[in-house]
Amino acid sequence: MPLIRHARQDEVGALTAIGLRAWERAIIGLADVGRMRCMAEEAFADFLSNHWLSVSLVEVDGRPRGWAARENFDEVISDLWIEPETQGQGLGGRLLADIELRISNDGFDAAKTKTHAQNTAAIGFFRKHGYGVSWLSTAYAPKLDRDVEYIGLRKPLAVADSGLYGR
Template sequence: MASTRNAREDDVDVLAEIGFRAWEKAMETIGEMADMRTSARDAFVNFTRSSWLTITVVEHFGSITGWAAREHLDEVISDFWIDPEYQGQGFGKLLLADVEAEIVHQGFEKARLETHAQNNEAIGFFERHGYVIHWLSVAYSPKIDRDVQSVGLSKQLVEKPSEDYGREF
């Protein structure tokens, strides 16, 4: 049985490893990532250790299968990682619904996130759950010595009142 919960400090090493494995899978489309592996792993360790209070985990029979973070506790989902061995089994859907509910509970009407433009699996996942691409940008990455495209996606979580409401025709 799958469920979500807030991360605990003793989860950080597992969270870092899941994030790193999911990152590796997502970055396969870019290629030539061998030289970034160490810094990426370190970044996941540092982030999960310093920001575990902003992380929501999804678990299955007590084992963590993925996690999401809202680093600044705003409407931005800064991280969303499902362990590759558990992808496509509904854990991402459950986790996303929980994170979106928390965003609404905290008074935000929209959720936002970004990913690299070649991460078709993630983009497709979010689009299937109501997200729309709103922007594309290109930035040079010195670590891989090339331009990397990113996309920004968002989803309206709270319906805005119709502008025709109350108007007489």
Template sequence: MITVRSARQDEAAVLAEIGLKAWESAMSTIEDSSVLRDAAEAAFLSFTSQHWLTISVIEEDGVIAGWAARERLDETVTDFWIDPLWQSRGLGTALLASLEADIRHQGFDTARLETHARNEAIAFFEKHGYTIHWLTVSYSPKLDRDVETVGLSKRLDDGDDDGLHGRQATLQ
């Protein structure tokens, strides 16, 4: 059974570990991530410890497989991480659908996100209706370097509703 729920404060370290694994997997095709690993590890632990209230967790049969955050609780997904061992099993799709339902339920008609420009996950988001709208290079304080970033968005129509309202959803 797949469940999407709100994170708990005591899960910060587990969530940071999952985020780091997914980040390392995504960065492996871009450059030597070992140089940035310590900074990324600290950033994930800091984020999950401070922003756990804005994090949605996806688990399968009680095991946490990934998480996503809407740091400002608006229409923007600021983090989206699925443990590489759990990828390609529909969990990312279920987590994204839950986030989109929450965004729509709060009255927003568009979901937004941004990621580094060479992230392989862009194809995942495009498959789910997201379109790239901008490209920029900006300084990332978390990584202490300039990063090429793309912004994606998706219009959320009422017809997209999959019944996943609120912070808790269970799929079988």
């Protein structure tokens, strides 16, 4: 049975490895994975070392299988990474539901995230879970030395008041 819990500082290495493997799958077609792997690994390790308190993880049989983060503890899901061989088993959906509940409990009425526009798997995942496209943008990515298209996704978390009393 999957367990969702807060990450611990001593799990940074395991979570870095999960993020890196999932990133390698997500970046295909956008960049040279081999050339960028060391830089990506360093970025994951740095992020997790500095922001592990903002990370929730999904654990199966005592092993982390994915993680999500709200880097600034706001309505933005800055990261959601699932071990590639466990994708499609519902772990990402459970983790997403947990982080959406945290966002809602913190008083935000919507959850937001972004990805590169060629990441059709992530876009499909978020769309399946009720997210709609809220913006499209192109920005220069210095590490890739080229423009990259990004897509912003948003999901309302609060039911709008209809103005009616009762049912």
